[in-house]
Amino acid sequence: MKTILISAILFIVFFFVVRQFIYKPYIWKRAISSKEHQLQEGSFIFSSQRGSNGSQSFTTHYYVFKVIEINGDYVRLSVIRRLSERDKLAEGDFSTTSAHYKQLKKSIKEILITPILTEDLYKGEGPTYMVNDYLVTKYPSLNKSRYYYEDIQKDKKNKPLPTETLELNLYFNLVFSKKEIIENGKLTPWIMNNSLKNAPEIADGLSQKIDLILN
16 A cells, blocks of 8 residues: 555655646647747747745736847847726736736737837826827827836837946846747746846746746
């Protein structure tokens, strides 16, 4: 009886190891090599991450990103969000609900999503991330859909790294490693290490898993 139990445990462990370290990486690499799921500028990335809900328990946070720049190993993402209506907050943070996340996986390519320059989100009357007359005038597509993502000007993309420390810290905002995305299916951020002057590094401990890349 004891031998059977040990054999069963070993089989479960073996199955888990094969699934995690052989089968899943194989499926991921096969998927990301296909046209529909390969990483490119304009791709949508669906990602989930375990985190604190403000108390002693944990919850899962769901994010949908747009790839807005690929500069060597630096992949810049922007969160897909909805502008809040006047006097009515849409979402408290940049994550979304589980139900909305599942819905977006099915419908994201049919949704009208407006790229808004970051600086424009601070213009016009009212709080940031809320629809106003300035935004709907400059981006009339917002009259049809409140979905948007923050974009940067084309002439600021694919540039060499800035040399000033402050600019470097601003640069590495939602910037992730292309190699980690392709090889490991993870969003692993590039960050500035304050102990190393002007030296960005990959923060493996801050990785979050990718569920899907969709074009």
